[in-house]
Amino acid sequence: MLKKINNNGNISQIATKFQGRKTNVSEEVNQIVQNIVDDIRAKGDEALFDYAKKLDGYKLTKENLTVTPAERVAGLEKIDPDYLRILQRAKKQIEEFHKHQLGNSWTTYKENGVIMGQIARPLERVALYVPGGTAAYPSTVIMNAVPALLAGVEDLVIITPVKADGLVNPNILAAAEVCGISTIYKVGGAQAVAAVAYGTSSIPKVDKIVGPGNLFVATAKKICYGIVDIDMIAGPSEVLIIADEYANPKYVAADLMAQAEHDKLASAILVTTSEKLVVLVNKELDRQVKSLERREIIESSIENYGGAILVDTLDEAFEVSNQLAPEHLEILTQDSLAQLPKVKNAGSIFLGEYTPEPLGDYMSGSNHVLPTGGTAKFYSGLGVYSFVKYSTFSYYPKAILATFKDDVEAFAESEGLTAHANSIAVRFDEADEAKNTNKGE
Ligand SMILES: NC(=O)c1ccc[n+]([C@@H]2O[C@H](COP(=O)([O-])OP(=O)(O)OC[C@H]3O[C@@H](n4cnc5c(N)ncnc54)[C@H](O)[C@@H]3O)[C@@H](O)[C@H]2O)c1
Ligand SMILES: N[C@H](CO)Cc1c[nH]c[nH+]1
Structure with missing residues (x-):
């Protein structure tokens, strides 16, 4: 049952409640994760193997x-x-989708x-x-790997937790096979993140860690950021979900539960102009949840982090949504495409009643590794650009440097950086000018 969250025009209060699920738990989890990271950093493999045993029940060894x-x-033999x-x-x-993100190298040749x-x-x-805790995510393998491969990353490894039997889910093996990834480390959680960030004697250090995970994983990525890059x-x-009175309550309920089933900390929120829709959605939630396997998780996340916010106008609905900056935004209103310009902050946007969010989780083509907890205000979802870094380059002939000489020297001196000024000046020493052999430049 969706609790009604009172809007009262105070959007920031709602945002605090919504994002609170991140910060409240982080405070508690932060210390646990910091200890794990410190241990891995200090003791490497030894700590990694200890945590795998303690947290996942797997007796991990170098072998x-x-x-x-x-x-x-x-594993692949088991795959249909x-x-x-x-x-x-x-x-x-x-x-197909990610190919549009290619090609950010450029060169400009000026007449001078x-x-x-x-x-x-x-x-x-x-x-x-x-992730490999409460569910296996072969789709996440593909979502992570495709943009990395398109960007040209050559050394891609997977880290994923295993339980006591030490077996990686065959569907994950199949997804890795389809993407041509052969190195899969059987470690997960904060300990795996720290291991690839710092490197251990069995796991070489990486340049970047990408992919979603639970709070322990997300917190470890945050702590290790700077030692490695993260997405x-x-x-x-x-x-x-932003919905008006024309939205189908059956679809709204189904789509709320599709995300709620991920995690007890998942959040599913309806923002609507229609009080009647809230009543109908609640009836649908009660009806549909009975047949769903992850009912307990769904009911818990909807109870604790779900809700319905009633607003007077659709514009107000978008204000609420922009403030919350959700990972996924569904627009189930009349003429949904026309509403798109109102969205300022959202990881991925799903327009109209035949673009349910789970289509994007698997097949629409857009990426499902997306910013959560309000961070869509400043992060983008995973893309080819996540696996690329840029170097700028410049070439100046002497005659053009001469036109900048005085200004650059003055600028450098204004900062007290006389070695900078000198670096320009020495190139115009009269004595050198006479014997300059590098004339072509
Ligand atoms: N935002 C996205 O793009 C996206 C995509 C897919 C999944 N997800 C999210 O990924 C998450 C997957 O979580 P999961 O738990 O199923 O798998 P996971 O692999 O992220 O985490 C499992 C690991 O957490 C560690 N752990 C569990 N309890 C711990 C404790 N008390 N102390 C220290 N470490 C502990 C264990 O090492 C375990 O192996 C979900 O929250 C889901 O919503 C997000
Ligand atoms: N909805 C998740 C992103 O939050 C991604 C996913 C994987 N499998 C199914 N869904």
């Missing part, structure tokens, strides 16, 4: 740390060929001989975190 070729073959077809189809869809530009280069070594804080899932 059983990665998925072996035999395990891969055994039609499942492989579905994975291939998803990969193709995601590739100056050449300037920017070169995009792929990161060399990246770890993809694939964003992609934590417990969220959906916010």
Whole structure:
């Protein structure tokens, strides 16, 4: 049952409550994760193996740390060929979408001989975190891998937790196979993040860690940021649905629960102009939840982090949504496309009643690794750009440098940086001018 959240025009109060699920828990979790990171940093493999045993029940050693070729073959034998077809189809869809993000190198040649530009280069070594706690996410393998491969990353490894049996879910093995990733470390949680961030004697350090995870994973990424790059804080899932009186309550309820089922900390919020819709959605929630396998998680997340916000106008609904900056925003109103310009902050936007958010989780082509907890105000979802860094370059002929000489020297002196000024000045020493051999430049 969606609790009514009183709007009262005080949007920031609602935002604080919504984002509170991140900050309240973080305070509690932060210390646990900091200890894990410190231990891995100080003791490397030894601490990694201890945490794997303590938290996931797996007796990890140097020898059983990665998925072996035999395990891969055994896992893949369990896969239905039609499942492989579905994975291939998803990969193709995601590739098509992400190809539009390619190509950010550029060069400009000026008439005066100056050449300037920017070169995009792929990161060399990246770890993809694939959650494996309460559910297995083969879709996340593809969502992480496709943009990385398109960017040209050559060394891609997966980190994913295993339980006591030490087996990686065959569907994850299949997704890794479809993407051509062969190194899979059987470690998850904060300890895996710290291990790839700092490197241990069995796991080489990476340049970047991408992918979603629970609060422990998200907090570890935050703590390790700077030692490595991270994509964003992609934590417990969220959906916010903006709906008017024409929305179908059956679809609204189904879509709220589709995100609520991820995690007890997931959040599902309806913002609507129609009080009647809230009543009907609640009836649908009660009816549909009975047949869903993850009923307990759904009921818990909707009870604690779900709600219905009643607003007077759709414009007000968008103000609320922009303040909350949800991971997923569904717009279930008349003429949904016309509403798009009103969205300022959202990870991924789903327009109209036949673009349910789970289509984007698997097949629409857009990425499902997205910012959560209000961070869509400043983070973007995963894309090719997440795996690329840029170097700028410039080439100036002497005659053009001469036209900047006095201004650059004065600018440098204004900062008290006389060595900077000198670096320009020495190039115009009269004595050198006479014997300058580098005339072409
Ligand atoms: N935002 C996105 O793009 C996106 C996409 C997919 C999934 N998700 C989210 O990813 C998350 C997946 O979470 P999950 O738990 O299923 O898998 P997970 O792999 O993220 O976390 C499991 C690990 O957490 C660690 N852990 C569990 N309890 C702990 C404790 N008390 N102390 C220290 N470490 C502990 C364990 O090492 C365990 O292996 C969900 O929150 C889901 O909503 C987000
Ligand atoms: N909805 C998740 C992002 O929050 C992604 C996902 C994976 N599998 C299903 N859904």
